[in-house]
Amino acid sequence: MFPDPHPGEGARAPLAERMRPRTLDEMVGQRRLLAPGTALRRAVESGNVHSMVLWGPPGCGKTTLALLLAQYADAEFVAISAVLSGLPQVREVLAEAQRRFDAGRRTVLFVDEVHRFNKVQQDAFLPHIERGSILFVGATTENPSFELNSALLSRCRVHVLEAVSADDIVAALQRALDDGERGLGGRGLQAAPERLRDIAEAADGDVRRALTLLEIAADLAEGEGGEITAATLAQVLADRTRRFGRQGEQFYDQISALHKSVRSSNPDAALYWFARMLDGGADPAYLARRITRMAVEDIGLADPRALQMSIEAWEAYDRLGSPEGDLALAQVVLYLASTAKSNAGYVAFKRAKDDVRTFGTAEVPMHLRNAPTKLMKSLGYGKGYQYDHDAEGGVALDQTGFPDVIGEKVYYEPVDRGLEIKLREKLDRLRAARKPDLP
Template sequence: MAKAKTPFNEPDDLLSVDRDALRPLAERIRPRTLDEMVGQRRLLAPGTALRRAVESGHVHSMILWGPPGCGKTTLALLLAKYADAEFKAISAVLSGLPEVRQVLAEAAQRFATGRRTVLFVDEVHRFNKAQQDAFLPHIERGTIIFVGATTENPSFELNSALLSRCRVHVMEAVSADDILQALRHALQDQERGLGGLGLRVSDEALREISGAADGDVRRALTLLEIAAELATGEGGEITQQTLVQVLADRTRRFDKGGEQFYDQISALHKSVRSSNPDAALYWLTRMLDGGCDPIYLARRMTRMAVEDVGLADPRALQMAIEAWETYDRLGSPEGELALAQLVIYLASTAKSNAGYMAFNVAKRDVREYGTQEVPMHLRNAPTKLMKELGYGTGYQYDHDAEGGIALDQPAFPETMGERVYYEPVERGMEIKLKEKLDRLRQARRDALQRSRKGIKDA
């Protein structure tokens, strides 16, 4: 009996399939020249240093730092093409040190025959120090033209030895207008794109796709390809109903543990400090939208209430704690409104970091002066022996003093003298605190001076 024919035991059948048709649109339509690339004008516009180097074939080892879909892989491929070099790619996610050594050995053999290798390492920041160090001698000898791609800040993720041998090029998210240009090209290209499908799509629909791509050309082309597949069964038109299906689960770029996370929390904190409630609300919403833990945001805003609002408005700390508790009770999405109201209040109210600065100066004195003895009159004397030793002698009970304050009673260690740490600003409630403390401190200085003079005269 003849064996049933299946794709698994007839590999020749697979060879007859058009492999290009199986590749994603974003891969098929990948630019073949620098002129076909969209975006990155700062780096690749005619006349720029990098473009001249690429076009002349005199390329250098480099790190390409930028968000997903901005053209890092494409640029690496073009480097190899213009330099007439072999292109080899490895992924730091999938490859280990044995694979790295094998690729480097092949590159060394190729170099001995007079041909260079462009080695593209995707997600290079995921390699550990030992794996990164493996590239160093080969970069120095010129065996490879190293091109590392990363979405993370190279200053934090790559070791200094590798960075010293590579030029870092910062690539930007592609603008919606440039993505729109790539989408139109894909629709017109009959050889590699969707030009042969006779699709009908409005400019408005293309703009919606380019906006939803969030700076990622690859995502935009993937969304267009999905929309085209749906449209072929709907008369060949990408309608608004089609887009509703395709864009239903759109997401924005956000890395909860990477550079974007820290950039955005920095923007949130600085917008609050700058008393810009609209910007603060925007960055809070961006982080919530990206999946940031709301409890983390509540904790950070409580820090802002202490550090940046401080005693100019003590209500801010209470409101921060209450908003935190409200979210803890309600969860998302209801509890997020409490966080939104909190960030608006923090940004809108008076600010003072006087308490924060005072605490830092006090910590500095503690480090500088070391373990100072507590003045005898401030010590507690719960036992007879301690009283006999003079503990508590000379202490003045403030409530019994005129005005409720014993002004001539020093409170710092004798070797330090009286110190001033807290300097209230003339904003919010600290205006009144400043007026009171200015009077009180001057009165204390005068009283202590009279007291010391009296002791000296005696």
């Protein structure tokens, strides 16, 4: 019999809980992992399961899969949450699992939001995983590579679960409408396929959320003739939101997508990711800072106006706030993505820093030193310096600007785009004329 995660609740349980799949065939989505014949499905069906980490977005089936593992393995299912449980409770659960193991029964220990446990708490599971007294199943919405310690990862397989498609969510919703035992069947409810599609798309890959929305819509529809209409859903879906984390992988994936779209001169994609992050609750001041970085890293001197416009848009946002100031940032995103690009300044700065580390405290050449006193002048400070404004063309080509130990270097190589075309022409001319045998 399928383990009931909420014994005694029965019909009082939320629809999403009542409709939780009881077999692998009832699960929607995750075909890559759980289609007939796949390695994980064969392992689950045979009861020969291994400790694992399930990584995926909310509502994709992590808890359900853990419950099914316990069912097929004929093991006890125990669930703890890293948000609510401390080390004493973890140790108590592990001790009970050991006693159960000694008596001949295995335990599937499901740890929800395992990424919230610190290293010491994560280490507590290691000896029990090695002994086999628990089948460890950790669930996380964050990248395990960053959030879980290497010792735990080395003892577990990581399975990546995907957001459930709208088509699969529609199937789950229809099943809930038709099911008279656990679902909404028998209540005389009706919903056109397009209304179920509206709910599925609003759920944004989260089956649990979709079933919750359906349950709310069903309660409203019972007082309106039993049909879930567009007007009904207008009330239910008024505050729909997209998946977004203020920190974590989704956050950094999206800022990466924005930056790379600007770099690729794709203003439409850049605007989409900017709007997506605002919609998800990203701090516009953070976006303003990152936009300014794009101006100096990827546009640079190909269009010096980009930095000026970024600063001005940032200041405009500070004065206007949201939503008015958002438009100023959106406009500069469009400009940065549309204008000429160059990372020549960024590359040049990295090269210069590398030489600073390589050559250490190289002496400043005597002719470049300041000589404010007679003693310093007598020691040769400033001797031989040529005042460039007095030289022909405004540049003294027979004196170096580098320490002797380094010699003349070329860090900055302007690209053939934007203003840097002109800068390249000038620098090529000066570098060719500068004496190659400078000391």
